[in-house]
Amino acid sequence: MPKAFAKAAKRHGVPERVLLAVSYLQSRWDCNGGGPSTAAGFGPMHLTDGAALGRSRRHHPDGDGDLRGDGSLPPKSSMGRRGGRHASQHTLEHAAELTGTSRDRLRKDPAANIAGGAALLADYQRALGAPASADPADWYGAVARYSGASTEEAAAAFADEVYEVIREGVTRVPDNGTKMTLAPSPEVSPTRFWLTRLNLPRLARADAVECPDSIACEWIPAPYQDLGNGKYGNHDLADRPNSQTIHYIVIHDTEVEYDPSICIVHNPTGKASWHYTLRAYDGHLAQHVRTKDVAWHAGNWYVNTKAIGLEHEGFLAAGGFWYTEAMYRTSAKLVRFLADKYDIPLDRAHIIGHDNVPGLLPDKVETMHEDPGPYWDWAHFFELMGAPLRPDGDATTATVMILPDYDRNRPKYTGCDEANPGDDCRPHGSASIWLHTEPREDAPLVKDIGKHPRGESTYSVYDHAARAVTGQRYVVAERQGDWTAIWYLGQKAWFHNPESLPVAVPSRTRIATPRPGLASVPVYGRAHPEPEAAPSGVMMEPLIPLQYKFPAEQSYTVGLTTIGEHYHAKTFDVSGHRVVRGTQEYHQIQFGHRVMFVRSQDVVVTES
Incomplete structure (x- = not known):
């Protein structure tokens, strides 16, 4: 694949460093087997085809469940789920017109996809009247347009991240197994003048918005409205942290596209709200509820009152397995900002997924949510926050942290195709590992009597009953050769943990007995x-x-x-x-x- 980037850059007159950095921010150079991202993007250059946007019925937009988490609200009706198509969702079509390459090949052939992305950048550069320069600094405007952002701030935030990658450099082995390197270029300082040529509208940054200055944020308030007869929506006013300490930041995915998710949180009669929504293709951020107030997102009232909720545009499984680097980076900056503001430790006891939130009462456990799921790259997320997950013990340490190599850890999952839920999912990197009743691969999975009161754990991508995930820490119960057992839900749970490719590392912490x-x-x-x-x-x-x-x-x-x-x-x-x-x-x-x-x-x- 390095040759494909060099060839495409030369053919279309795009600096190779620009092409590599844009690709990294969109896909981290992964090909993803020709499958779509959560933003309907394909291949290393994330060429988008809106028709491929995923659908799911697994999350709160369907109107079922109790996200307030105390059983005090009646069910709400389902809401419309399909939003309009933005131009950013049709870059694959544009690349096909520019290169004469079929859309199918642009989706599946990495080299063709890279060439298509280079053609787009060159076309954007020409449209701006900018020079076909060999200097990466002159391509700021084209890079900003590549983001697909609809506001100047969001486009600039994306471009700034691309140029940060160029300055810092990066090395990674993407999913095709070929090592990729972009050498650091600290001397590159982009010419931001070209951004104004895009003629994008500017955001009115409301005083209510709480986010770092380096992030493009907008204020789209969730309504606090009296509905009569003792009913109201769709969050609660509070005075945190003066009234209560904020312990958690909860990571969700939306299971709908960005626009419908905004409609959901903007519904005054709804029973769902959250503090922030992040858009996939450019990492744009919208805030809906002030962090001092309590949003209804986690399905556990206690956690809601102690948490800030972040919804990420994406689909746990049905619409694709990967989240964009642009969204990861915005989210990491936001979480770091909030953690610093509210003194929240950057660890997996405080930065949790919706799937880590407990049921409030026994009858709530079975229906608790599963997002963001096994494809959320927790290790990369913490690296971006500047709080990398690392071992801090030795072979005698009684506790371990789950820390598989995301790209090489490809466990079996089923249920990614809703039309054929019994089929295996396409192999893909994962942050989760399976837990067995005995130290062998064919042993049954451990049982979760709350999640499955009438059955056994399954390999479904939606079933976390027998899974441990990156950053979580457990007490070691036993070791046998390449297998390690931990205490889990009142039982001994085994996972394969060979010294040559460990999925857990020593990690010191407190223990309760x-x-x-x-x-x-x-x-x-x-x-x-x-x-x-x-x-x-x-x-x-x-x-x-x-x-x-x-x-x-x-x-x-x-x-x-x-x-x-x-x-x-x-x-x-x-x-x-x-x-x-x-x-x-x-x-x-x-x-x-x-x-x-x-x-x-x-x-x-x-x-x-």
Whole structure:
């Protein structure tokens, strides 16, 4: 593939460094087997075909589920899901016209795809009246247009990221197995004058927007509206962090395109909201709810009151397996900004997926969500945040962090094709590993009695019942040759962990073990205050454990320690809202794929 970039650059008069950097920001040089990205982009140059946009019925846009997470709201009706087609979704068609190459070949042939991308850049350069220069600095305007962004700020943010890649350089082995290198060029300083020739509108950056200055952000507010008869939508006003500490940032994917997702969060009668939406093709960011307020996104009221929710345009499986580098980079900058602002540790106990959020009560566990799924590259995400996931122990350390090589880790999944859900998914890099009942590949998967009360775990891409994912930390239960067992959902769970290609590394952290004399310890889906902590007029639910057991002989890693809290907010009038804070202390543990809570008096906590 390096020769394909050199040939295309020479043929179309595009600096090779520009071509390589644009490709990296769009696809990280992956070919993805001719399959579409979450933004309907194909190949290393992410040439887009809007007709290939995925569809799914697995997430909150369908109107089912309770994203507020306390059962207080009635179901809402389904909303329309198809948005209009933007010009950015038709670059494959334009490349076909410029090169005379068939659309099918542009999708499937990496060399043709790279040539198509080079032809687009050259065409954009000509349209600007810019010189066909060998200097990468002169191509800023064409690069900005390649983003497909509809505003000047978003186009500039994309171009700035491309030139950051050029200055810093990058080396990677993409999915075709051929090592790719873009040498650093720190001397390149782009000529930003050409951006004005695109004549793109500028965003009015509202005072409410909370994001770094380097990110193109807009304010599209979610409505806080009284609907009458005691009903309101679609979030709750609060005063965080003055009223409550923000512990989490929750990563979601939308399972619809960007425009329909904006319609969903803008619906005053809906029961879904989140703080930010990120667009796939250019990484553009929209904020909907102030971070001081509580959005309805995680399906667990306790987590919602302690979290900020980020929705990423994408499809867990049905529309493609990969997320754009542009979106990863914007998201990483935003998460770093929010983590710094609210003193949130950059680890997987605090930066969690929607699929890591526990069910609030036993009857909620089975229907909890699965996004962003096994194809979200957590290791790369943390690298971009400047908080890389690394081992910090040795062979004697009692705890491990799951850390497979994303590109080389290609476990079996089924269900990516909704028309043929039993078929295997196309092999692809993954952040997850499968967990077995015994140390052999053909052993059954471990069981999750909450996720599958009436059946067994499956290899479905949507089924995380027997999976551990990058960054999560567990206590080692046993080792046999190339196999390692961890404690997981009250049982011993085995995974293949050869020394030549490990999928877990030593990682020191705190460990919770049942106090002597206890046969087992209950686990909970929230850190709930004791009922007697509630003031007069505030009814508190009893503390109800989940259906799992934490046996005496097992141990689990501790992610954070907190005091039980509950935000009582069931009315549009905020004067009746109360933060109920008790004295009951909890430890958050990595109990399975999801985090859960144990009472401090039930366990002994030690260092690993």
